[in-house]
Amino acid sequence: MKPVIVVHGGAGTIFKDREEGYRTGVKRAALKGYNILKNGGSALEAVEEAVVVMEDDPHFNAGCGSVLNEKGDVEMDAIIMDGKNLASGAVSAARCIANPIKLARLVMEKTDHMLLTDRGASIFAKAQGIPEVPGEMLVTDRSRERWKANLKPESNPAVPQIDLGTVGAVAIDSDGSVACATSTGGLTNKLVGRVGDTACIGSGGYADDLVGATSTTGHGESIMKVVLARLVLHHMEQGMTPEEAADAALSYMKERVNGHGGVIVISKSGGWTAKFSTKQMSWAAVTDGQLQCGIYQGENQITTVEEALALLLN
């Protein structure tokens, strides 16, 4: 099987001055994951590392760069899933760690559980030797400004949600195994303790070697109502291509609950797509030595991996 990785940097509206940062970020993440796959690494490893790259990049709403809750704090959700055996691990309302996706993987591998939240996630992180980082280190000037602006009585609650920026990855490795990973700071000015779609299996992501894998982004409460990731896979089980399945699931979410978002999808045969019902979604994919990337509907910039690497290193 030819390895493939697809990543997203969130669905929503990306402001012009931030486009380049998003493009570079998703390309870097996809190349990192692809390199792992090319060297015989597993899909699970590839999606985790790709997500770590974006959690560490302050452009994205995950890890450093996460949006702030109503109290001005970062609380993060993340999930990882292995298509081989349907194992998954997740954390919600996780605080003061750099890479929630790593903690999610430890939940999967070191506990009998699938989701740890808030204080429990912190206790577990400490027990696993994950360094605590001061919450402030995850906060960018931009997220603080937006948080403050949204506290003003005249602020429009719909506006803060337009540039989302959750991150995710799906991959298939040379053994034909699939995996997904998704990580987010959630929604700006959310209530303390709000658990979003990202931490919930079937909503924020799903992976099954018998079908394929999906990672989602968008309005979490809508995604949870339609269990978006599992819905995409359900459509593929019924014979749809990744593209048809993504379109059908996103249309259903729009029509049924007026929800918008995006998905990246990979099938068990290596077919893939990146689709969104928002104005934009940053995404990148690597397969066959070729990197593809886009932000706008219908956009697909294609370069060779060598060209992309040369540009990124400059």
Ligand SMILES: NC(=O)C[C@H](N)C(=O)O
């Ligand atoms: N940016 C996003 O995708 C937000 C995320 N789905 C949430 O609602 O927590």
